[in-house]
Amino acid sequence: MEKINTNRIAIEQAIERSIATILPSREALINELMSGKKMKFYIGCDATGPDLHIGHATNFLLLERLRKLGHEIIVLFGDFTARIGDPTGRDTERKMLSEAEVGENISNWTHQVGCALNLNDAHNPVRIEKNSSWLGKLGFAEVLDLASSFTAQQMIERDIFDKRWKNKKPIYLHEFLYPLMQGYDSVALGVDGEVGGNDQTFNMLTGRTLLKKYKNTEKFVIATTLLINPKTGKKLMSKSEGRYVALSATPNDMFGGVMALPDEAISQLFIDCTEVPITEVGQWEQKLKDGVNPRDAKIHLATEIVTRFHSRTDAEKARASFRSTFGEGRPQEFVDVPQASAAETLLEKGIISSKTDLRRLIADGAITEVGSGKKQGEDFMKNPPPGEYRLGKHRFVRIV
Numbered sequence: 001m002e003k004i005n006t007n008r009i010a011i012e013q014a015i016e017r018s019i020a021t022i023l024p025s026r027e028a029l030i031n032e033l034m035s036g037k038k039m040k041f042y043i044g045c046d047a048t049g050p051d052l053h054i055g056h057a058t059n060f061l062l063l064e065r066l067r068k069l070g071h072e073i074i075v076l077f078g079d080f081t082a083r084i085g086d087p088t089g090r091d092t093e094r095k096m097l098s099e100a101e102v103g104e105n106i107s108n109w110t111h112q113v114g115c116a117l118n119l120n121d122a123h124n125p126v127r128i129e130k131n132s133s134w135l136g137k138l139g140f141a142e143v144l145d146l147a148s149s150f151t152a153q154q155m156i157e158r159d160i161f162d163k164r165w166k167n168k169k170p171i172y173l174h175e176f177l178y179p180l181m182q183g184y185d186s187v188a189l190g191v192d193g194e195v196g197g198n199d200q201t202f203n204m205l206t207g208r209t210l211l212k213k214y215k216n217t218e219k220f221v222i223a224t225t226l227l228i229n230p231k232t233g234k235k236l237m238s239k240s241e242g243r244y245v246a247l248s249a250t251p252n253d254m255f256g257g258v259m260a261l262p263d264e265a266i267s268q269l270f271i272d273c274t275e276v277p278i279t280e281v282g283q284w285e286q287k288l289k290d291g292v293n294p295r296d297a298k299i300h301l302a303t304e305i306v307t308r309f310h311s312r313t314d315a316e317k318a319r320a321s322f323r324s325t326f327g328e329g330r331p332q333e334f335v336d337v338p339q340a341s342a343a344e345t346l347l348e349k350g351i352i353s354s355k356t357d358l359r360r361l362i363a364d365g366a367i368t369e370v371g372s373g374k375k376q377g378e379d380f381m382k383n384p385p386p387g388e389y390r391l392g393k394h395r396f397v398r399i400v
Contacts, residue, residue: 004070006034014065015222018058018272020198023205023221029193032220033069039192041066041222042074044131044185046082047105052112053244054258054305055227055237058272059195060116061308062224067118073126074189075113077106080132081181084174106130112247115309134188135181146180149213150206155179158202183207186219193220227272231264243356251310253350255318258302260353260392263294266301274304299323337397342384351395355381366392 005011011033015026022029032039043059045052060075067073082102110128113119119126138146155161155176164171179202186194186207194204204221211219227236237244245257261269266288270281284297299319306315337345346352352361358381361367367376370388380389384399391397 004036004038005068006036008034010069014069015062017278018062018224019222020225021201021221021223023208023223024218029220029222032192033071038071039066040072040074040190041193041195042076042185042189042191043195044076044078044081044182045109046078047102047109048082050105050108051244051246051248052109053237053246054254054269054273054309055197055235055244057116057247057309058224058227059197060113061273061275062195062222064117067121067124067126070124072124073117074191075117075126075128076185076189077109077128077130078182078185079103079106079130080135081178081185084178084181108248115247129189131181131185131188135184138184143177143180146184146210147177149209150180152176179203179206180210183210186211187214190215190217191219192217193222195222195224197226198223199226225268225272227265227268229262229265230268231262236261236265236269243354243360245353247309250350251306251314251318252321253353254309255302255306255315255322256350256395257353258305259295259298259322260357260395261298263298266294266297269301269305274301274308276304335397336400339384339386339399342399343381346391346397351391351397361391370396 008030011030015022015029019026041063043063045056063073063075079099079102082105083099110119113126113128117126119128156165156171161171161175163169182203183206187210191211194207196204201221201223204223208219208221211217228234229236245254245261249257258269267281267285270276270284271278284300288294288297299322302322303315303319306318335349335351337349337351343352343355343358346358347355352358362376362378362380365375367380368374368390369376370390376384376389386399388396388398
C-alpha cells in the first residue's frame with residue numbers, strides 16, 4: 001500500500017503555488033491531507049480541441065505534487081461534456097461537436113498529460129477515465145432528478161448568462177445542463193477533491209452540491225490561477241482563439257512560443273508552469289524591478305519550461321537554436337520565409353503559434369519593416385512584400 005506523506009511542511013509546499021481558492025478552506029484541506037487517509041483528486045478536461053497547453057499544465061503539476069504525497073489522481077477526459085461544450089467565459093453558444101470530432105481530439109491527450117503527470121509509476125498510477133462511461137447511460141428520469149437540485153435563478157445569475165440575458169443574446173437550455181453533467185462526474189468518480197481553473201469554480205461547486213445530495217460526502221474544490229496577462233486582463237492561452245503554447249509542441253516551438261509571450265507575464269509563468277522555487281522566482285522579480293533585460297529572464301523561463309515538459313538536453317538545444325537565430329536583441333541572421341507561403345512557413349518554423357497570433361500582431365502594429373519601422377497591414381497575411389521584418393520584440397524574418 002502506498003504510504004501517505006502527512007508532513008505538514010511537505011503538504012504546504014505541495015499547495016503553495018498556483019492556488020486561487022480552496023473551498024471550504026485551505027486549513028481544512030491541510031488537516032485532511034495530514035490525517036493519513038488516501039484521498040482521491042481529479043481534474044476534468046473537455047476535448048474541444050486536439051491540444052492541451054501549458055496553462056492546463058498548471059493543474060497537472062499540482063496534481064503531480066499531490067500524487068507524490070501518495071494520493072490517488074484521476075484525469076478525466078470529458079468526451080461526453082465536450083460535445084456540448086463548457087459555456088464558461090463565452091458570450092455565444094459553443095458549436096456542438098460530433099462523437100468522431102471529440103475522439104480525434106483526444107487521440108494523443110494521454111501523451112500530453114504525461115508531460116506533467118507521471119503516468120508510469122507502478123506504485124501509485126494515475127487513472128485515465130472518460131465521462132461518456134456514465135453520462136451516456138443516464139436516463140431522462142435521472143437527468144430530471146439532477147436538474148431538480150438547482151434553480152433557474154442560480155443559472156441565470158452566473159455572469160456569463162447574466163451578460164447574455166442583458167444583451168438579449170440567446171441562452172440555450174442544453175447549456176444549463178453542462179454544469180450538472182460536470183458536477184455528476186464527481187458523484188460517478190466518488191472523489192474527495194477536484195482541481196480546476198478558477199473560471200471553473202461554479203461548475204466544481206455544482207459537483208460539491210451533488211456529492212452531498214447523492215453520497216452525503218464533502219468535496220474539496222481547489223481553484224487554480226489562470227494564466228492572465230496582468231496588463232490586459234486577457235487569457236494568455238486560448239484554445240478557441242488558437243493562441244497557446246501546446247504541450248505537444250516540439251522543444252524549439254515551445255521555447256519560441258514562451259519567448260513570444262508578453263514580458264509582464266514572466267512572474268506568473270515561472271510560478272504556474274515551472275518548478276523553480278518560489279524564492280528564486282522572487283529573485284527574478286527583483287531583478288526585473290532593478291532593470292534587468294526581460295529577455296534574459298524569459299530565456300531562463302523558456303529553458304525551465306522546456307526542461308519540465310521535455311528534458312534538460314532538449315531545453316539547452318532549443319535555447320542554443322533560439323540564440324543563434326535571434327542573437328542578443330537583433331538577429332545574427334534572419335529566418336528566410338518564402339513569400340508564396342509566408343503564413344504557413346512562419347507557423348511551421350514556430351515563429352508564430354497560430355495564424356490568429358499573426359493577425360493579432362498585425363492588429364497591434366507589432367510587425368514592422370526593419371530599417372524604416374513601417375507597420376505592416378492585413379496584406380502581410382497573404383502577400384507580404386519581400387524585405388526584412390520584425391515580428392513583436394524578438395522575432396526577425398526575411399521574406400524572399
